[in-house]
Amino acid sequence: MTAHKSGDPTTINRLYGRxxxxxxxxxxxxxxxxxxxxxxxxxDGPVTAERLFGFDRxxxxxxxxxxxxxxxxxxxxxxxxxxxxxxxxxNGVAQALVHVSGDHGARPPLANVRIHHGDxxxxxxxxxxxxxxxxxxxxxxPWPKARHAKRRMMNPGPVQMFADKLKPGGEFRxxxxxxxxxxxxxxxxxxxxxxxxxxxxxxxDFRNRPGGWPETRYEAKAxxxxxxxxxxxxxxxx
Numbered sequence: 001m002t003a004h005k006s007g008d009p010t011t012i013n014r015l016y017g018r019x020x021x022x023x024x025x026x027x028x029x030x031x032x033x034x035x036x037x038x039x040x041x042x043x044d045g046p047v048t049a050e051r052l053f054g055f056d057r058x059x060x061x062x063x064x065x066x067x068x069x070x071x072x073x074x075x076x077x078x079x080x081x082x083x084x085x086x087x088x089x090x091n092g093v094a095q096a097l098v099h100v101s102g103d104h105g106a107r108p109p110l111a112n113v114r115i116h117h118g119d120x121x122x123x124x125x126x127x128x129x130x131x132x133x134x135x136x137x138x139x140x141x142p143w144p145k146a147r148h149a150k151r152r153m154m155n156p157g158p159v160q161m162f163a164d165k166l167k168p169g170g171e172f173r174x175x176x177x178x179x180x181x182x183x184x185x186x187x188x189x190x191x192x193x194x195x196x197x198x199x200x201x202x203x204x205d206f207r208n209r210p211g212g213w214p215e216t217r218y219e220a221k222a223x224x225x226x227x228x229x230x231x232x233x234x235x236x237x238x
Contacts, residue, residue, distance in 0.1 A: 010157030021091045028094035041116040047126045058133040063120040068096025073214035086120035130167045142178035154185040163195040166237040177228040196235040
């Protein structure tokens with residue numbers, strides 16, 4: 001029997017899973033070619049609100065934004081805040097660009113969003129410590145097999161980085177519909193009780209979606225189509 005190698009996403013330095021799916025529609029391909037370069041996170045150097053948006057403002061970071069529904073809705077709610085989203089799946093990036101551009105004229109474009117097509121941790125490392133007001137990890141790949149546990153984003157290495165990048169009083173939000181991931185995440189977070197306060201007074205706080213937490217298409221499908229329970233966790237940086 002071969003022993004499983006130790007590590008987590010901060011040390012593996014490799015992306016797993018798909019990077020592309022179905023061919024992009026013409027409009028999506030145009031946004032990737034035209035809009036993405038305009039709002040892309042710079043390829044190197046520090047990632048700060050001043051550099052991305054021209055002046056200091058509360059900064060949010062979403063790891064693996066999927067189709068971008070949550071990121072776009074939060075950015076629309078908080079136009080004076082800055083949002084950074086990272087996603088390796090080009091089809092998700094393309095869908096997020098549709099939202100950022102105004103959903104085909106349904107609303108004004110979002111000027112407070114920047115996108116990285118690639119590894120979220122590469123960008124997160126370049127954000128100065130104590131800079132983030134919010135950090136989101138919503139429905140990450142659960143990697144349910146034990147031998148793949150090191151691929152989970154909820155591991156001590158990434159969570160320590162989350163703690164470093166959040167300012168005191170900043171908030172880390174984690175959501176999943178996978179029971180194995182819930183158990184694993186709670187175990188990991190117990191090791192960070194000195195860094196994070198779990199904002200929970202009872203089961204209703206993690207079984208019901210909090211206000212200001214927009215629903216994603218994945219979340220809606222998990223609940224309505226597959227009948228999954230969805231859990232919501234909020235942690236305040238101490």
